[in-house]
Amino acid sequence: MLQDLRYSFRGLIKSPAFTVIAILSLGLGIGVNTSIFSLVNAAILRPLPVERPDQIVTLRGAPKDGHDSFNLSFPAYLDVRERNSVFSDIAAGRFITFNLSRGNLTERMWGYLVTGNYFDLLGAKAMLGRTFLPEEDRAEGANPVVVLSHDCWRNRFGSDPDVVGKTVLLNNHEFTVIGVAPAGFFGTEVAFSPELWAPMMMQEQADPGMNWLHNRREGRLNQVIARLKAGVGKAQAQAQLSSIADQLLKDYPTTDKGQTIVLAPPGFFVPQLRDAVGLFGVLLLGIGGFVVLLACTNLASLLLARAAARRKEIAVRLAIGAGRRRLVQQLLTESLLISVIGGIAGLLVSVWVNSLLTAFRPPLDFPFNIRLSIDHRVLLFAIGVSTLTGILFGLMPALQATRLDLVSGLKEQSSGLHVSKLRNSLVSMQIALSLLLLVCAGLVLRSLMNAQHMDVGFNNQNALEMSFDVGLQGYDESKGRQFFNQVLHRVTAIRGVEAAGLAGYLPLALDKSGRSVQVDGYVPRKGETPYVLSTRVSSDYFKSMGIPVLRGRAFTEHDDVTSSRVVIVNEAFVRRYWPAEQGVGKRVRINGADGPYAEIAGIVKDGKYLSLGEPAEPFLYIPIMQEYQSQVAMVVRTANEPSAMIATIRAEVRDLDPHLPVYDVKTLDEHMLISLLPARLAASLLASFGTLALVLAAIGIYGVMLNVVTQRTREIGIRVALGATRSDVVRMIVGRGVIVAGSGIAIGLVVSFGLTRLIASLLYGVSTTDAAVFAGVSIGLLLLAMCASYIPARRATKIDPLVALHYE
Numbered sequence: 001m002l003q004d005l006r007y008s009f010r011g012l013i014k015s016p017a018f019t020v021i022a023i024l025s026l027g028l029g030i031g032v033n034t035s036i037f038s039l040v041n042a043a044i045l046r047p048l049p050v051e052r053p054d055q056i057v058t059l060r061g062a063p064k065d066g067h068d069s070f071n072l073s074f075p076a077y078l079d080v081r082e083r084n085s086v087f088s089d090i091a092a093g094r095f096i097t098f099n100l101s102r103g104n105l106t107e108r109m110w111g112y113l114v115t116g117n118y119f120d121l122l123g124a125k126a127m128l129g130r131t132f133l134p135e136e137d138r139a140e141g142a143n144p145v146v147v148l149s150h151d152c153w154r155n156r157f158g159s160d161p162d163v164v165g166k167t168v169l170l171n172n173h174e175f176t177v178i179g180v181a182p183a184g185f186f187g188t189e190v191a192f193s194p195e196l197w198a199p200m201m202m203q204e205q206a207d208p209g210m211n212w213l214h215n216r217r218e219g220r221l222n223q224v225i226a227r228l229k230a231g232v233g234k235a236q237a238q239a240q241l242s243s244i245a246d247q248l249l250k251d252y253p254t255t256d257k258g259q260t261i262v263l264a265p266p267g268f269f270v271p272q273l274r275d276a277v278g279l280f281g282v283l284l285l286g287i288g289g290f291v292v293l294l295a296c297t298n299l300a301s302l303l304l305a306r307a308a309a310r311r312k313e314i315a316v317r318l319a320i321g322a323g324r325r326r327l328v329q330q331l332l333t334e335s336l337l338i339s340v341i342g343g344i345a346g347l348l349v350s351v352w353v354n355s356l357l358t359a360f361r362p363p364l365d366f367p368f369n370i371r372l373s374i375d376h377r378v379l380l381f382a383i384g385v386s387t388l389t390g391i392l393f394g395l396m397p398a399l400q401a402t403r404l405d406l407v408s409g410l411k412e413q414s415s416g417l418h419v420s421k422l423r424n425s426l427v428s429m430q431i432a433l434s435l436l437l438l439v440c441a442g443l444v445l446r447s448l449m450n451a452q453h454m455d456v457g458f459n460n461q462n463a464l465e466m467s468f469d470v471g472l473q474g475y476d477e478s479k480g481r482q483f484f485n486q487v488l489h490r491v492t493a494i495r496g497v498e499a500a501g502l503a504g505y506l507p508l509a510l511d512k513s514g515r516s517v518q519v520d521g522y523v524p525r526k527g528e529t530p531y532v533l534s535t536r537v538s539s540d541y542f543k544s545m546g547i548p549v550l551r552g553r554a555f556t557e558h559d560d561v562t563s564s565r566v567v568i569v570n571e572a573f574v575r576r577y578w579p580a581e582q583g584v585g586k587r588v589r590i591n592g593a594d595g596p597y598a599e600i601a602g603i604v605k606d607g608k609y610l611s612l613g614e615p616a617e618p619f620l621y622i623p624i625m626q627e628y629q630s631q632v633a634m635v636v637r638t639a640n641e642p643s644a645m646i647a648t649i650r651a652e653v654r655d656l657d658p659h660l661p662v663y664d665v666k667t668l669d670e671h672m673l674i675s676l677l678p679a680r681l682a683a684s685l686l687a688s689f690g691t692l693a694l695v696l697a698a699i700g701i702y703g704v705m706l707n708v709v710t711q712r713t714r715e716i717g718i719r720v721a722l723g724a725t726r727s728d729v730v731r732m733i734v735g736r737g738v739i740v741a742g743s744g745i746a747i748g749l750v751v752s753f754g755l756t757r758l759i760a761s762l763l764y765g766v767s768t769t770d771a772a773v774f775a776g777v778s779i780g781l782l783l784l785a786m787c788a789s790y791i792p793a794r795r796a797t798k799i800d801p802l803v804a805l806h807y808e
Helices: 002-014 016-045 074-083 118-122 150-156 200-206 234-251 271-309 311-319 324-359 376-401 406-411 417-451 477-492 541-545 571-577 642-656 668-711 713-721 726-762 771-797 801-805
Strands: 056-063 087-102 105-114 145-148 167-170 173-180 196-199 223-228 259-264 463-469 497-503 514-516 531-537 549-552 566-570 587-593 597-604 619-623 631-638 663-667
Touching: 002 016, 002 324, 016 271, 016 324, 016 376, 016 668, 056 074, 056 234, 074 087, 074 234, 087 118, 087 196, 087 200, 105 118, 105 150, 105 200, 118 223, 145 150, 173 200, 196 200, 223 234, 234 259, 271 324, 271 376, 271 417, 271 668, 324 376, 417 668, 417 726, 417 771, 463 642, 463 668, 477 497, 477 631, 477 642, 497 541, 514 587, 541 631, 566 571, 566 587, 571 597, 571 619, 587 619, 631 642, 642 663, 663 668, 668 726, 668 771, 713 726, 713 801, 726 771
Parallel strands: 105 196, 145 173, 531 619, 566 597
Antiparallel strands: 056 223, 056 259, 087 105, 087 167, 087 223, 145 196, 167 173, 463 631, 463 663, 497 531, 497 631, 514 531, 549 597, 566 619, 587 597
16 A cells, blocks of 8 residues: 555656646535535534533424524523523523623623523533622622623733723623633634623523513513433423423413423524524535536546546566556555645635635624534545545556557557546536536526516615614613604704614614504404514605605604604505405504503505515504603615715714614615525525536546547547648637537536525525526536637647657
């Protein structure tokens, strides 16, 4: 083996062009796949950075007759903690925002309210100071203490070694820093990075206006984590949880009706995200597998050409007694050496790609952070892919090279017909896979172009948004209403501002809210509980968003707590509940059968509320002055470029309250990027993979045509000697390349017609069999084949007939 390695290494040094192309092809393919596996590893496979992570599970509520889960309430958490015998400990947490005030600066940050046993359950020890004591989480509002994350301590407090014991102002309440968490500890979430932790009993100060600690109807706990006792399996734990849920149903028949408690894997707030990430990772690995396959077909093609050039050497070895098995071993060692070096190059590519992915920050308000790293699982994956490619795609050329006739091999006489067909087949496969990736990228790119001009129900031109939460600054309802009126009055008075409005949340944001309704004149079907999406808005919201009022009227300043209840609905609401009516003047209970009646004052245009691909859904608007909420988004419509108005509008808000942080500031054009993020990511990934596939395919075609020219040197010389012109030679070589590419394109079109349906959910206004995309990609690949074949063809035109006739 050592002898074969030395011989292979010397051979690779003597053929630098072959070596560079082979290693570059494999390095790119393996590197991309290793990065994809790093993502899957970080999100799903890698154990949590806590003590004995295999014992950690999460608990969630779930309907008995459904699959979707929901957050548990704090009283339900207490019941499970007291009644179970399968967990050694159970802790709970809620992900919330904090306003950190220091001097004249107030910053918005995300952190956790957690029970006092949170750090002890996870086995996390403070790097500085200490974590919570049990008694600090018993009396409500009695212990205003906080533990900082390592990143928060470093970035916001300058790594102050004396930070423990200092007082910080959070949500206008003083908290004492008692500790700093160790570096790399973020709890049990794989994609979020909290900056601090506060005791659960400080809920009123940290999460004001909610009062959910004693309300069984309020499922506010994003996390309920538990540690299984030694020897207790998940099936046993689940059985007891189901039993506890049955007991709670008897004790609380109204609030717990139809509910149970289920185990879920840790790592994500919503377990469905784990499935979505897993599916996304599998799809990416599938696409990455195509790229590796392209790289491997290049390697096999190059090895076949290299073996054909070494026919005489191999024939001599066989003639003097070398066994075929021994030669196959030597050739396979060479391919494995190439794949191992390619794997090392792939790891370097993966490190670079991972750094780009880690630096990516989507336009989201919360701290999204995927922590990618090269650990032993990623290394084993890279080694496995490298070894597998070296064996699978090195064995075929090795077997082919040692299957030859000694006489013709010693004379270096062979038509090479079988080898040529094999190489042509490999290149056709490359073209087919490249076409599939490029067609998918083309469809998604066309979809993005369509989405930018799609009618979403509002006008995103010349408008901006910014959000603030006055509740975190201690505003009560009366003071909050006053602030809203003042800020709207000040902003609308700014020169260049046409309208300003408030909303609980904007359409196509990562947020939603809804409520049960009871509609006059509508008889629900059996088992149906009418439920619609809703939000609270101010009087000029529709003008600010550019949403036309089709019938009736918009809200006015008089629609407040002193006036009768009114709502505005969209066209889809009227079509569903009063298909033969105009809708204006009808009544609806806006909080189910027990809620107050409200009269429909107006009908507005349908829009897109959750995603661009959704059908028209009923939507309900409620005056924010009749149903108050403290956290709002302000929309401002301007006469000119909206981004130029941001500083002026910020100044008006700061003048009213210098300590109120304004966040999520962007134009509505930028707001649209959130809904386009999945499609943009898909387009970027597919375009990157497609471009890489295109480069590999070009290398493959070039290699095949260069080999054709080398093998047919004598034939070309004879043709030139008999009068063939340069254009005849170019036409012959390029035509051969077009034929090889054409067969791959034909196969790729058939495959693409079937597989593009998998990306249908990412497409807006584009068919999965769009003729323009399929035709454009096919023509582009044909042109690529012609260009890649032209260079070897030019070389063929320079062959001297006299030299060619003496070639063999």
